[in-house]
Amino acid sequence: MAKQTRxxxxxxxxTDPLSLADYEAHGGLAGLRRAxxxxxxxxxxxxxxxxxxxxxxxxxxxxxxxxxxxLAKADQKYIVCNADEGDSGTFADRMIMEGDPFTLxxxxxxxxxxxxxxxxxxxxxxxxxxxxTIMRAAIAAAQKAGILGAKVLGTGPAFDMELRVGAxxxxxxxxxxxxxxxxxxxxxxxxxxxxxxxxxxxxxxTVVNNVLSLATVPVIFEKGAQFYADFGLGRxxxxxxxxxxxxxxxxxxxxxxxxMPLGTLVNEIGGGTASGxxxxxxxxxxxxxxxxxxxxxxxxxxxxxxxxxxxxIGHAGVVVFDETADMLGMARFAMEFCAVESCGxxxxxxxxxxxxxxxxxxxxxxxxxxxxxxxxxxxxxxxGSLCALGGFTPYPVMSALKQFPEDFATTAKEAAE
Ligand SMILES: Cc1cc2nc3c(=O)[nH]c(=O)nc-3n(C[C@H](O)[C@H](O)[C@H](O)COP(=O)(O)O)c2cc1C
Ligand code: SF4
Numbered sequence: 001m002a003k004q005t006r007x008x009x010x011x012x013x014x015t016d017p018l019s020l021a022d023y024e025a026h027g028g029l030a031g032l033r034r035a036x037x038x039x040x041x042x043x044x045x046x047x048x049x050x051x052x053x054x055x056x057x058x059x060x061x062x063x064x065x066x067x068x069x070x071l072a073k074a075d076q077k078y079i080v081c082n083a084d085e086g087d088s089g090t091f092a093d094r095m096i097m098e099g100d101p102f103t104l105x106x107x108x109x110x111x112x113x114x115x116x117x118x119x120x121x122x123x124x125x126x127x128x129x130x131x132x133t134i135m136r137a138a139i140a141a142a143q144k145a146g147i148l149g150a151k152v153l154g155t156g157p158a159f160d161m162e163l164r165v166g167a168x169x170x171x172x173x174x175x176x177x178x179x180x181x182x183x184x185x186x187x188x189x190x191x192x193x194x195x196x197x198x199x200x201x202x203x204x205x206t207v208v209n210n211v212l213s214l215a216t217v218p219v220i221f222e223k224g225a226q227f228y229a230d231f232g233l234g235r236x237x238x239x240x241x242x243x244x245x246x247x248x249x250x251x252x253x254x255x256x257x258x259x260m261p262l263g264t265l266v267n268e269i270g271g272g273t274a275s276g277x278x279x280x281x282x283x284x285x286x287x288x289x290x291x292x293x294x295x296x297x298x299x300x301x302x303x304x305x306x307x308x309x310x311x312x313i314g315h316a317g318v319v320v321f322d323e324t325a326d327m328l329g330m331a332r333f334a335m336e337f338c339a340v341e342s343c344g345x346x347x348x349x350x351x352x353x354x355x356x357x358x359x360x361x362x363x364x365x366x367x368x369x370x371x372x373x374x375x376x377x378x379x380x381x382x383x384g385s386l387c388a389l390g391g392f393t394p395y396p397v398m399s400a401l402k403q404f405p406e407d408f409a410t411t412a413k414e415a416a417e
Contacts, residue, residue: 012099031221043114049225051237056210072205084173087286089245101138107214120161233259263297285314288392290399349390
């Protein structure tokens with residue numbers, strides 16, 4: 001744990017989460033005070049220079065998203081924080097909300113100053129009761145202290161916010177589905193365009209950012225964009241709070257600069273498997289992330305580096321499996337998860353995932369001729385799905401098939417016998 005570089009999580013575990021005095025004594029509000037003296041364009045440029053990219057999954061540059069909202073003309077703009085955190089093995093958003101809630105509030109206010117938004121929403125999940133209680137108390141304390149309200153810190157423009165709680169659908173973490181849910185509608189994905197940055201919450205320009213993206217903004221303004229950008233690797237700037245889970249000796253959150261090889265994270269930081277058996281695979285990036293065999297453990301933790309290996313870092317959840325894992329079963333689980341969580345709007349996902357489960361079952365029964373069919377189906381889902389739920393489910397399926405063909409062949413052979 002001593003090897004960490006804590007920028008986003010600098011205060012977590014050190015300060016009393018609900019003490020504003022503690023928060024300020026440890027650098028809190030310094031970023032906001034600096035931001036209040038800057039023009040909106042300068043604020044956006046600072047975020048662009050920092051290289052901060054969306055920590056929710058897609059890795060889209062935060063400054064560019066903010067600029068689109070800043071330049072949009074509207075009577076009302078919004079900042080929406082995505083705290084739905086549905087990815088398997090992830091808990092960093094929860095830890096920020098429970099351990100340092102004011103940093104998220106501060107980040108959302110700075111986003112408001114940069115874009116002209118005066119109202120913010122945190123969309124959290126009912127499975128996080130502790131985080132929701134603390135977050136609500138922190139918002140109330142910030143309102144009482146005049147940090148939030150008609151004049152931010154007594155001198156700035158208006159910014160206020162509230163917490164809303166979702167009802168537990170994975171797809172409600174997808175930003176357009178989230179916006180529908182926030183508006184009180186069914187959580188169905190919206191077609192893009194229009195981008196939420198132009199027509200988001202209630203049809204108004206809206207920044208949708210993950211908790212970690214927004215909670216990292218204060219340290220960028222406190223220490224300067226270049227300070228942040230000096231950490232990391234290539235276009236993956238700064239640090240990432242990596243969450244190590246599954247069959248691993250030392251699970252938990254480890255914040256470090258981008259670039260650490262995956263194998264170091266799993267074997268040195270995580271200490272290998274809890275079972276003591278050899279690692280067979282790790283799934284990085286939640287249920288839509290690829291499985292990576294130890295042969296890929298020299299891959300540095302970075303957006304482009306993972307992309308080059310047909311994988312994604314997503315929200316940086318690393319789930320470890322030992323040699324007893326059945327990769328055909330894991331591929332089936334990915335398809336089944338997609339079938340259960342699909343919003344039902346587009347055919348490749350709604351029907352494809354159900355057919356995917358059936359096709360994998362055929363392979364398990366010994367019908368090897370269904371393997372090309374599964375590959376074909378995955379191509380269709382990848383190219384034809386409206387959002388990444390259907391579009392990325394092929395990643396765990398195809399990575400399991402490509403890297404562990406023996407699990408598919410053995411199962412087929414055993415069944416045939
Ligand atoms: C099925 C699905 C689930 C998602 N779940 C989450 C989530 O739980 N939290 C999150 O921040 N982003 C999630 N995303 C990504 C969001 O759509 C969006 O890209 C993100 O909130 C943007 O914020 P960022 O730029 O700060 O990453 C999900 C995407 C998909 C397709
Ligand atoms: S891919 Fe799935 S979840 Fe996404 S829009 Fe289509 S049906 Fe809905």
